[in-house]
Amino acid sequence: MASDPRYRASVRIDLDLVCAHPDDLLTGIDGSSRMSASTMDAEDALLSLLDVAVSPGADHLVRIESASTAVVDSEWEGTSGGVPAGSSDTARVARAGARLAGIDWALNELFGGATGDATASELRQRTIIKGLVWNASVMVVDCLFDDVLHLADASGDHSAWRDTHVISQLPPQYATHYDRGFAQKFLAATIEVTSRLSASPVYPPTVAHELALxxxxxxxxxxxxxxxxxxxxxxxxxLDTVLFQDLDVDSLFAEQDAASKRDAAAATPPLDFASWFIPYAHAPAPAPYASDDLKEPAGR
Structure with missing residues (x-):
């Protein structure tokens, strides 16, 4: 005898919630959950208060086999823009990610499409990745300002680059060029490439911009x-695949001898230090401060 037909559906429910302060959320959970409140953050407390259920009297018609909840995005009103102390590190990162729309296109393939078809968990992951990139952009630029000051104070000290935050992460075989003037140009390139991450998709226009990214x-x-x-x-x-035209700059971090440096200069586009701020052919013009006009634009 054939079994009764059944209908199975995956339902997405989007909720916009207005919540209390994190401290109030933590004190509002039940006693057993409060036992672990020392390791629970505000978002965990919020999710513990939510439940998905069918209407009373309809449980013989519909049975919920599984349910998952995740905070997709959050925003705190009545603050100066920061996230209250009761929030998790992940919440802070996600809050920053809400401001970075320029790489949404780059994440569509990773998550299988635009945000309209994404699950709550995927939306959250997308926002966290954007927040990580946003925070890293701010940190790298901020540290580069310190690097410029350090190299200015250590003028004439050819080993000063070793004590920098960001410049010391560049290919060490070119360290003799890492002075204040270079750091200032690299700072300009970094500001430009990070600003484009928050705006429109554009490939880095020079080797220096690729290194900054x-x-x-x-x-x-x-x-x-x-x-x-x-x-x-x-x-x-x-992100490496979609934000770069290629990953040739990785070769600069390999140990090089005189022959390999000549090969780098003869490559297309050239990767020798003299070419780092030369814009690629057909690339958008970089910021004037981060562009050299000593040679013709490098082909790519």
Whole structure:
């Protein structure tokens, strides 16, 4: 005898909630949950208060087999823009990510499409990745300002680059060029490449811009390792694939001899230090301060 037909559906429910202060959320949870409040943040407390259920009297018609909840985005009103102390590190990162719309296109393939078809968990992961990139952009630029001051104070000290925050992460075989003048130009390139991340998709126009973007993504990846939330596997590799035309700049970090440096200068586009601020052919013009006109634009 044939069984009764059944209808199965996956339902997405979006809720906009107005919540109390994090401290109030933590004191509002039940006694058993409060036992672990020392390790619980405000978002955990919020999710513990939510439940999905069918209407009373309809349980014989519909049975919920599984349900999951995740905070997609959050915004605190009545503050100066910061996130209250009761919030998790992940919430702080996600709050920053809400301001970075310029790489949404780059994340669509990673998450299988635009945000309209994403699950709550995927929306949250997307926002966290954007927050990691945003925070890394701010940190790298801020540290570069310190690097410029340090190199200015250590004029004539050819080893001063070793004590910098960001410049010391660049290929060491070119360290003899890392003085204040270079740091200022690299700072300009970094500001430009990070500003384009928050605006429209544009490939980095020079080797220096590519190096700056690489250092920003390196910082974002390091910060991701400190978060408790899971991110999709290969998210960094995916961003490398879509934000760069190629990854030739990685070869600059390999140990080079005189022959390999000549090869770098003869490459297309050239990767020798003299070409770092020369714009690629067909690339948008970089900021004047971060552009050299000593040679013709490099082909790419």
């Amino acid at each position: 690489k250092l920003v993504l390196d910082e974002a990846e390091r910060n991701a390792d400190r978060l408790s939330g899971d991110l999709p596997e290969g998210w960094r590799e995916h």
